[in-house]
Amino acid sequence: MSEHDYRPKSKVGQWFNDRLPLLTLANHLTDYPTPKNLNYWWTFGGILTFCLITQIVTGLTLAMHYIAHADMAFESVEHIMRDVNYGWLIRYIHANGASMFFLAVYIHIFRSLFYGSYKSPREIIWILGIIIYLLMMAAAFMGYVLPWGQMSFWGATVITNLFSAIPLVGEGIVTWLWGGYSVDNPTLTRFFTLHYLIPFLILGLVVLHIWALHVPGNNNPVGIDIKKPSKDTVPFHPYIVIKDGFALLMFMIVFAFFVFYAPNILGHADNYIEANPMVTPAHIVPEWYLLPFYAILRSVPDKLLGVVAMLSAILILAVLPWLDTSKIRSAVFRPLYRQFYWILVADVLILGYVGAMPAEGLYLLIARVATAYYFLHFLVILPVLGFKEKTLPVPLSITEPVLAGSPNLAAARNKESKLE
Amino acid sequence: MKNLFKLFSIIIIIIASNSYSFAAEKVEYLKTDWSFKGLFGKFDRASLQRGYQVYTEVCASCHSMKYLSYRNLAEPGGPEFSEAQAKAIAASFEVTDGPNSDGEMFTRPGKLSDKFVMPYDNVKAAQAANGGAYPPDMSVLVKARGGGVDYIYSLLQGYEQAPSNVSLDDGVYYNKYMYGNKIRMAAPLSDGLVEYGDGTNATVEQMSKDVTTFLMWSAEPHLEARHQMGFKAIVYLIILTILVYFSMKKIWSRVESEV
DSSP, X not given: OGGGGOXXXXXXXXXXXXXXXXXXXXXXXXXXXXXXXXXXXXXXXXXXXXXXXXXXXXXXXXXXXXOOOTTTHHHHHHHHHHTSTTHHHHHHHHHHHHHHHHHHHHHXXXXXXXXXXXSTTOHHHHHHHHHHHHHHHHHHHHHHXXXXXXXXXXXXXXXXXXXXXXXXXXXXXXXXXXTSSSSOHHHHHHHHHHHHHHHHHXXXXXXXXXXXXXTTOOOOXXXXXOOSXXXXXXXXXXXXXXXXXXXXXXXXHHHHHHHHHOTTTTSOGXXXXXXXXXXXXXXXXXXXXXXXHHHHHHHSSSHHHHHHHHHHHHHGGGGHHHHOOOSOOOGGGOHHHHHXXXXXXXXXXXXHHXXXXXXXXXXXXXXXXXXXXXXXXXXXXXXXXXXXXXXOOOXXXXXXXXXXXXXXXXXXXXXXXXXX | OHHHHHHHHHHHHHHHHTOGGGTSXXXXXXXXXXXXXXXXXXXXXXXXXXXXXXXXXXXXXXXXXXXXXGGGGGSTTTTOXXXXXXXXXXXXXXXXXXXXXXXOOEEEEOOTTSBOOOSSSSHHHHXXXXXXXXXXXXXXXXXXXXXXXXXXXXXXXXXXXXXXXXXXXXXXXXXXXXXXXXXXXXOOOOTTSSOOTTOOOOXXXXXXHHHXXXXXXXXXXXXXXXXXXXXXXXXXXXXXXXXXXXXXXXXXXXXXXXX
C-alpha cells in the first residue's frame, strides 16, 4: 500500500509525523482510492457530515441563549427569535437542519439497500450506521422537546410512556426517566443534557463508520470488488471532493429554501403554543421523519407488542446483512429484488403517510397491511430471493459495466486502450 | 445530472406525502393578497400601523402580547412608527414597576423597553373575566394555528347565524372557520369600529386584513430580513453551484467516466 510509504517532504513534517502520523492520515484521506463510477446517491455521506457539523455549530450557539427550565424555555426560544442577533436564522437552520439531516440519512440508507452496501465485507459499517441512526432519532426527539411547546410536551409524554409497556418494571422506569410523576422540569433538563451529549457520540461513531469504510473501500453501483488503486479508481481528492461539493451545494439550495422561505412548514403549529399539561392536543404526531415507526407502533393493538414491533422495525436492519442471502450486491443485477426494493420504498412512504393520520378506520387498516409487509420484506422475501432469484451476469470490472458480447463493450475497451 | 433531477423529485414527493396539511380538516379559508408572501415579500407599513391600532383598540382588551416590547414598534421591518410615536404609545400605558426603596410597587408611564402591558394579571384572572375561556396570547398566534394568516383572517369574518341543528350555550358563538365551529369569543369586529387616521374605510374585511398582517409581523418580526437574506443566499448558492459544476466537469474530463 502506497500510503504506508508516505513521507512528508520537510524535516519538521517528518519529525512530527514520526511521533503523530497525522500527515500520513491526511495523505491517506486525499489519496484514498474511490471507485470512479460512484453516482450521486453516493454523495450523501459527505452531505451528512455537513449536516452533523451544522447541527453542532448552530446547536452550540442556541445553547448559549436557551434556558432549560419549564417556565422559561418557551420564552427563551422567543427571545432567540426576536432579540438575539440573527437568532431566527440560527434557530431555523437548526430546526430545519434536523429535517434535512433525516432526509439525507434516509437517502443514504436506501442507497445502501439498493446497491447492497451492507453486505460482506461491510457489515460493521452498516451496523455502526444503524447505531448512528438510532442516536439521531433520540437526539431529534429530545431536541423537539426543548422549545417546550404543546407538541414537545405531549410528544415527550407519549414516547416516554412507551416504556411503561415493559412488564413489572415499566412504571418505575417511566418515573425514573421523568425524574418525577409526570413530564416536567427535571425531564426537560435531562433531555437538554442528553440532547447536547448525543451529537458528540454520533461524531465519534461517524469517525468509526468512515474508518470501517476505509478498510474495504467504497461499494459502487456495479457492486463488485475492485482492485485499488487501479484504473477503476480515482483519488478522493480532487475527484470525489469536487463531486461531493457540487452535490452538497445542490442540497444547500433546498436547505436554504426551507430556512428562508418555509421555515415552519415541516414543524407542527401546536408547538408555537406553550406546553400546557392540562390541555391535550387533538392529534399528537411526531416529526415527519419518525412517522413510519409511529405508524408501526399504532398498528399493533397491544401496547407492549406495539413497542416491540416498532423497535424490531429498526433493529431488524442491524441483522440485514444475514437476512439477505444473495451473493450479488447491486440491485442492478437482481431484477426481482429491484422490484421488491421499490415496493419497500412505497411501503415506508405509505407508513409515513398513515402515521400522520388518526389511527382509525381505513388508515389503521392500511397501517396494519403496510406494517405486515415491512416485516415480510425483511424476514421472508429477502432470504428467499437469495435462493430463488435468477440474477443477471455481473461484469468483471467496473470499466466493463456492460454485458459481454454487447457492442458497447468493444467501444468501452477502445476508449480504455486510448487512455492507456 | 438526470439522477439529480430524479433525486430532487423524490425529495419533493417525500415532503409532500408527509405534509401535515393532509391531517387538518379541509376548510376553504378566505383568500386575500398578502404583501409579505413570496420571494420578496414585505409588510405593508400602513397596514401594520392600522393593524396595531385594531389590536390595541379592540383585541388588547382581552388578548395579551407578552413577547413584544414597545421598542419593537419603531424597529425596522415592523410598523416603523417613529421613535417619538413609539415613545408616546408606550407612555400612554401604565406600567407597574418596583419595588422602590420603600419596598412599594408603583406605577409609571411605559417606556420603549417595556413589554406590552397585559390586560390581565394572570391566566386565572383572564379566565375569570371571560367565562372560563382563556384568550390566547397573540405574540405568535398565526404560527400556532394550522391555517396561519388565512385562518385568522377567515375566522375574524366567519361569524354566522348558527344552523338550526347546532345548539349553542350561553356565551358561545358560531364561526364557520373555528375548529368545531364553536367559539367563546363574540364577533370582535364590526364595520366602522375603529377610526383609521389615514382615512381608510374600516370595514370588517379591511380591519381583519390589517390586524392579521400585524399578527404576522408580531410572530415573525424578522420576516423581511429573512426574505432579503434568503434571496441573496440562494442566488449566491446557485452561482457557486454552476461554477463548481464546470470545475467538476473539467477535473473529471481527465478520466473516462461520466459525472
